[in-house]
Amino acid sequence: MNTQTTTQIQKTTKSVQQLFEQYELCRLQANQIGTLVQKLERQEVTIAVIGQFKRGKTSMVNSILGNKYLPVGIVPITSAVTRITYGPDRSTVYFQNGLREEVPAGELHEYISEQENPDNIRGVAEVELHTESEFLKDGLVLVDTPGVGSVHENNSKSAYEFARESDGVIFMLSVDSPINQIEIDFLKKVKQFAGKFYFAVNKIDTIDEEELEQFLAYCNTLICGILELEPGSEEAEAVKLIPISAKKGTGIEKLTEVIREDLLYRAAEIMNQSVSHKMIEILKNTKAQIRSYREVLKMAPNVFHSRFKEIHTFLEQKQEQLPAPEDGTPTFLRAKLNEEKLLLSAKVRELFGIEYFYYVDRDDAAELLTATQYRDELKATYLELEKTLDAIFMYKEENAYTVARRIEDLNILMHQIDKYGRKYERIIH
Ligand SMILES: Nc1nc2c(ncn2[C@@H]2O[C@H](COP(=O)(O)OP(=O)(O)OP(=O)(O)O)[C@@H](O)[C@H]2O)c(=O)[nH]1
Ligand SMILES: [Mg+2]
Structure with a gap:
């Protein structure tokens, strides 16, 4: 079933790419689809760690990797996205202008930390870290992102963009503060196109067991509401809340186990869902682009x-x-x-x-x-x-006939996009 769906998605996605390549207007989208095609070929699953600032995202990433390369702290810290992949130790900083620089892992904080790179004066686009962590061994890519809703506006934008690009999200909550409006809004916004959510509940070292039970029950109800899941339904049961302490290392093994189990048994399904969601999003953006273009013509x-x-x-x-x-x-x-x-x-x-x-x-x-x-x-x-x-x-081009022909051609393209959109909709439902 999954193999069949995978083949279908690969074929459809390549057709859309070829279609868009014929239109100068859709070059950006053709390029985005190219990235998805590559991703399908490599079967590389990306998991982004997302959440409000100070929930302990980076501490958890360090704990999973078993090192302390990424800077953590009491004030908002992470200002650049870090992608972590399996491989011999190496780290690279990519800049917005396209340049890149190999940097010793111990110096990464100079580029990632808001304090050392205020308002991103160094123009960092992204940081890449290779490390031989067991967790990443089977083609998993882990992404640490800046806190949502921090005072640095560009930060929350990159977290949002990364949620769009990943197949799964570890959404970080912590017991020292209830889920707030910023988190609710963010979850609502990303829920349509992130493949799979895992909820890590951090800092459990600061409360006792009874309080933890209460907090977990409260989160469960709230999250099911946000994700519009019927209480008691199979989907609601599948919502995974994993209590951890990034500081003490408690629960980290359980978290990585849950994710790896999902990946090994459900990788194809996660990938199919995620690519379909992303394609629907890209098709939607293409339609918006065509609409703006038609406005200009008129x-x-x-x-x-x-x-x-x-x-x-x-x-x-x-x-x-x-x-x-x-x-x-x-x-x-x-x-x-x-x-x-x-x-x-x-x-x-x-x-x-x-x-x-x-x-x-x-x-x-x-x-x-x-x-x-x-x-x-x-x-x-x-x-x-x-x-x-x-x-x-x-x-x-003064010829009204040519303009009318172009608009007609775009109307046909719009219909084709809708047809493809329905294909992906069928896959995700
Ligand atoms: N008690 C306790 N404190 C923790 C735990 N995990 C993280 N912290 C503390 O929480 C603060 C924030 O940790 P970070 O890992 O920097 O949090 P973050 O979510 O990456 O923050 P931003 O990058 O700014 O969004 C630090 O002071 C950590 O020491 C935990 O499990 N228990
Ligand atoms: Mg951080």
Whole structure:
């Protein structure tokens, strides 16, 4: 049954990818689907640790791994997402501009901790840690995330994004504070697309057994309510609340056992559910993207022209500001080029409300460029954007018939997306 579903999902997902690749407008989504296709091939299961700040997420991750590489503390600490995979000890910091740096595990705190990297001044995108932990042996990836609802707004955003990208979530609660509104809102928001939830109830070393029983019963009722599960139903029974003390190590073995058992026996099912949820989300976003695009096509001509004029002027100014050509020492200009591309995407989003996608290749980021090469590539990037925007918006295309044909074509695409959406809906239900 599962193998059949897996084959079906793989086939459908590849078809959607091929369909989207034909549309310039859906390039971002085609790329996101590409990542899912790879994930299905590798059968790599990602579990994100998520919860409000100070619940003890990082302490638990350290306890699972049996080391203390990741910084913990009494004030909000974790400011960058850390992915942990199985392998010989190695750690890498990835930066937003595409560059990366190998760092000794003992120095990771300089990049992850909010105190040492306030407001992410170092521009860290993500940290990767390889370690030979038993828990990760069968292709499991564990992700530590910044606390939800901490004062650093960008932090909760990355936790949210990571919940979307993972197949399972260890949601961290702790007995020193009842579930609050921020946690409830967060759970409601992520419940549709996270494959599987495990609830770890931390800091049980601070209370006695009777109090723990009370706390667990209270959490169970509340969580079933949030997840809209019928009390006493099979799904409600399956909600797993695992009491732990990250500090003392109590319950950690039980937690890892539950997760590993699920993974070994139910990996395919978890993966199928998770990919289907993500595909539904991607299809929804594609439809929103197409809708915004159709809005632009139907814009009053004067508004449409003024937006175009603005982007053309913007690109012309950019070209005037191009650095002088010179054959200096090759430097990390590739990373700078990546930054420039992100800026252009933001401008297109601002003016036309659509996501214009640039692929930022991490492997290329460290490639050295001379100032002249940089200048030429930058210029080519501006020209290409100008040309592509003209083409996708059929700017200067006065022919109403062509515009009508394009809209018709998009309507057909919308129908196809709905058809695929229903396929994934059937899989998850
Ligand atoms: N008593 C007790 N304290 C704990 C336990 N686990 C963590 N703590 C303490 O709780 C505080 C927060 O721990 P962290 O692991 O940094 O919490 P976090 O959820 O990762 O916090 P952010 O990264 O800021 O979101 C620290 O002071 C820990 O020592 C536990 O099991 N028992
Ligand atoms: Mg933390």
